[in-house]
Amino acid sequence: MASKEIITYEVTDPVHDCTAQIPVGVALGDEDGPGLAVIGGVHGSEYAAHDAVVEFWDELDPAALKGSVRVVLCADTTALEGHSAYINPIDGKNLNRVWPGDAEGTLTERIAHRITTEVVEHCAAVIDVHGGEWDEDIDCFIITHSTGDQDLDERTLALSMALGFTYVEVTDANGPVLGTGTGSGEAVKGGRPALTLEAGGMGLRERRFIDAHKYALQNALRHMDILDGDPIWWDGKPVKLDHGILMKTTRGGLYEPAVSIGQWINEGDVFSRVLDYDGTIVEELTAPKAGTVLDMIIARAIKPGGFGGKIGVL
Numbered sequence: 001m002a003s004k005e006i007i008t009y010e011v012t013d014p015v016h017d018c019t020a021q022i023p024v025g026v027a028l029g030d031e032d033g034p035g036l037a038v039i040g041g042v043h044g045s046e047y048a049a050h051d052a053v054v055e056f057w058d059e060l061d062p063a064a065l066k067g068s069v070r071v072v073l074c075a076d077t078t079a080l081e082g083h084s085a086y087i088n089p090i091d092g093k094n095l096n097r098v099w100p101g102d103a104e105g106t107l108t109e110r111i112a113h114r115i116t117t118e119v120v121e122h123c124a125a126v127i128d129v130h131g132g133e134w135d136e137d138i139d140c141f142i143i144t145h146s147t148g149d150q151d152l153d154e155r156t157l158a159l160s161m162a163l164g165f166t167y168v169e170v171t172d173a174n175g176p177v178l179g180t181g182t183g184s185g186e187a188v189k190g191g192r193p194a195l196t197l198e199a200g201g202m203g204l205r206e207r208r209f210i211d212a213h214k215y216a217l218q219n220a221l222r223h224m225d226i227l228d229g230d231p232i233w234w235d236g237k238p239v240k241l242d243h244g245i246l247m248k249t250t251r252g253g254l255y256e257p258a259v260s261i262g263q264w265i266n267e268g269d270v271f272s273r274v275l276d277y278d279g280t281i282v283e284e285l286t287a288p289k290a291g292t293v294l295d296m297i298i299a300r301a302i303k304p305g306g307f308g309g310k311i312g313v314l
Contacts, residue, residue: 002030002062006073011114013107018090020078020107024119025057025071033067034224037123038217039115039183041074042095042130044084048200049131050074052213059214067226070119076111085133096130099186112183125159126187126194127220129213132201135299139261139292140166140212140235141312144195145173145188156193161240162223163216164233165197167294167312169241177246202298244294245311249274251283255302257309263293265311272296272308289313 009022040053057071074080075095082089093108100120101112120126132138144160146153160168171178171185178196179185187194197216200209215234221227249255254275259265265287274283285308295310302308 002065003028004060004062009114009118011107011110013090013110015106016090018078018107020076020111022075022077022111022114023073025060025069025073027060027062027065027069027071029062029065029067029226031066033065033226034125035068035070035123036220036224036226037070037072037119037126039072039075039119039126039128041072041076041080042128042183043086043133044076044079044082045134045203046131046200047203047205048209049129049197049213050080051205052210052217053129055210056214056217064228065221065226067224068123069221069226070123072115072119075115076108078107085135096128096183097181099181099183100190116186120187120190120192123192125192125220125224126184127217128183128194128196129217130196130198131209131213132198132295134201134203135297137201137261137296137298138198139294140199140209141241141294142168142195142197142238143178143184144168144170145179145185146170147173147188152188152191152193156188156195157240159193159220159223160195161238162231163197163219163238164231164235165199165212165216165238166235167239167241167292169244169312198295239314241312241314243313245288245291245313247271247285247308247310249283249285249302249306249308250304252302252304252306253277253282254279255297255299255308257296257298259293259296261293261296264290265293266290271311274302287311
């Protein structure tokens with residue numbers, strides 16, 4: 001019989017004398033079929049992404065499902081409640097860098113381990129739902145991974161391209177950049193297609209980005225035959241990127257974007273500037289290749305070696 005319920009898991013960190021709760025929605029269909037895991041709320045101020053996961057769960061009709069959907073409604077409640085960007089406020093660790101977790105670690109590692117064992121390992125595919133934090137603006141793109149297993153890599157790319165997000169970037173699941181330690185990277189290495197959705201930011205809850213995430217998750221259900229119907233490419237046919245370029249500073253100071261997300265930037269054009277505190281330009285970041293601006297830091301200042309944004313190269 002079809003069912004829909006929320007199970008709350010408790011995770012206790014004895015080192016910091018802290019207990020966190022992980023609310024997980026479990027929807028079971030009337031018929032057997034594959035399982036999809038959706039992970040939301042990994043970071044504390046990715047609000048459009050978090051709203052989308054909650055709406056996706058609320059709108060799920062278990063009677064229409066063939067298979068199961070497990071939705072982590074908020075992976076890190078301490079970060080969300082503490083308004084903490086990027087890191088858990090208890091142990092200072094980034095949840096999206098410690099997967100698959102550690103049952104004997106501190107709070108962040110224990111959260112990742114509990115979600116891995118209670119959710120990820122029960123599903124055929126995993127989607128980690130992200131966006132920009134309050135200091136970051138992000139266009140619609142997917143980060144997914146290759147492992148060298150041809151069949152798995154093909155299934156992973158096929159799922160990513162079915163969701164309708166504008167761009168898809170494939171990274172090395174075993175690599176140090178957006179691979180090892182990430183939720184989707186470690187899930188792929190565990191033998192299942194997995195990907196990360198990225199859209200929205202700046203502390204805003206824009207309808208465009210909420211819907212982008214939600215429609216992508218619904219497309220995943222259709223692609224996996226958990227839900228009847230064909231995926232709907234609401235933003236046109238997705239584009240597979242050749243690679244992404246991370247833009248980093250060498251100087252610290254005030255930070256000034258020169259372009260906006262979604263904008264095309266030519267090779268050699270100014271991406272952003274770093275200014276001294278009197279307004280003098282001390283560094284210009286220029287595009288090493290032409291591409292689309294996918295990500296831009298919009299915070300007032302930046303540190304030396306800081307991440308300033310990202311260009312997607314076709």
